[in-house]
Amino acid sequence: MRATRFFISTTKEAPSEAELASHKLMLRAGLIKRLGSGLYTWMPLGLRVLRRVEAVVREEMNRAGALELLMPAVQPAELWEESGRWAVFGPQMLKIKDRHQRDFCFGPTHEEVITDVARREIKSYRQLPLNFYQIQMKFRDEIRPRFGVMRAREFLMKDAYSFHASRDSLEATYLTMYDAYARVFTRLGLKFRAVAADTGAIGGSGSHEFHVLADSGEDTLAYCPDSDYAANMELAEALPPAAPRDVPTESLREVDTPKQTSCEDVAALLDIPLARTVKLVAYVAGEQMVAVLVRGDHAVNEVKLGKQAGMADFRLAGEAEIREAFACPPGFLGPVGLDRTRIRVLADRSVIEMSDFVCGANKPKLHLAGVNFSRDLPEPDLVADIRNVVAGDPSPDGRGRLELCKGIEVGHVFQLGSKYSQAMNATYLDEAGKAQAMEMGCYGIGVSRVVAAAIEQNHDAKGIIWPKSMAPFLLVIIAIGYGKSEAVKAAADALYADLSTAGIDVLLDDRDERPGVMFADAELIGIPHRVTIGERGLKDGMIEYQPRQNEAAPDGDARSVALADARTFLTGLLKL
């Protein structure tokens, strides 16, 4: 491609709304243009990258035996009513009406549609298993779109759905997909980690998320450096404390805390470790007030909380509810002296091991110290793992301690089971001629998000550094004085033709720009390999090669190359 026939629109400055490096760089490099909140046009340069990611995903899906199809983006409400998700999915779903006032949505996902396909097409166990996938735009009306295409409302997703006659078959395909995903992200040159994930209300026996590792990630991951344990923090188990509860040594007493409404403040006032305080977070589950206890230095994990008995449907209590139930304003709540017929007490495992702890007194401006279970208050109604793990917690597999890191979720594999096939009556006849609900799996990759995630992981002060497998061009020829120098023009044209013939995706920068502009654009856009042709080098029959790289992935060194050897050198370097 010649730059003069392509469309390059780079800028020195990024719009002020862009916060994240990848968002800024995508806008500055002219990969995307914003149309509205969470809506982006993929410009020719950006689309090249997106297509290259798609190509890798498509190849690996095909290799894994999945079959590509394309479902409608717009889906009738009836299907969603069948699965029961029309009401449940909520405001994240963009609902639309046609001219007859019939309800539709712009598909946020395609379980319903594919299940409808399956129930129409699959009659016999002999047709199973099957795995369908598509690469398509989805729309989710995010609460708060941000970070460009990282969390956009319209986004490109690869979604696959598998159908099975047995649990074993589902698990086999699940593993195949897991391996395919690992291949995809490896080929894309990304540092990633697969982690065990929460299966949510759907249940099922398996779910893994694939995260690109980046400090800007929105998800927190827990992993064990000494084993292969890795899980999303939503799921990662906090083991019960090894040590038994100590016997009380202090007596119960009130302490004045006129302004201390948080555990941090109280611990500072009393000059004790935060881990000696107990925090009470008030929830309402159904109609019941629930006092949730965690250690002062811990945080409630609401995903875990939602899995506890009686907590299927819960929310944080409002201030008025708190005052009514505890007869005390927020900031001084504690588990001592509660009316346990009205308030249920749910404690994290780490709390019941504590003795002589500090907590709110249920009186304004007062806390209690020297508090002990059994002596000062009854044991909790339920003890469970309901907190987030923290760095240093023992690994649930018993082989070391957990570390935390941030990740960008780019893939998710999921064993669905028969939730949708049962709800939508997707059955096949088994060997005995009996109708059975199909087992299902689903597998997603956020294609457009992968592009942003790759930039988060691969950029420097000058711009993007594309992994070779997703670069919009593999090599750029910067021709200095292309319009002025016959020698430069001849050499650049010849090399461009040679490399193009050799199948290398090469951009010839034949624009009438100053060298600095061309260098800066090439670096901003992130093209992995650069060749400079100018009269200065050509005098001696030489051209220059320079890789665009970071230390992590050395591509060889900058060097001068004889023009006569350029083709051989470059095709060898690019392994073609």
Add this chain to the structure above:
RNA sequence: CGGGGUGUAGCGCAGUCUGGUAGCGCGCCUGCUUUGGGAGCAGGAUGUCGGAGGUUCGAAUCCUCUCACCCCGACCA
């Protein structure tokens, strides 16, 4: 949904408090010079000041309404 903020040229911003008819940098156009790291000089174009209504002789500026976008929060009391 709650709180905060911002809308002025393609992009980044000043001007708003204190009303007098719009400016800077980058970019863009023309010419000359320049040509190995985002050029210099000269000249030039571009705005319904987000929208609607109001106050006023006069509104980017004050008032009301509205729209859009961004940030924070929506778990630790």
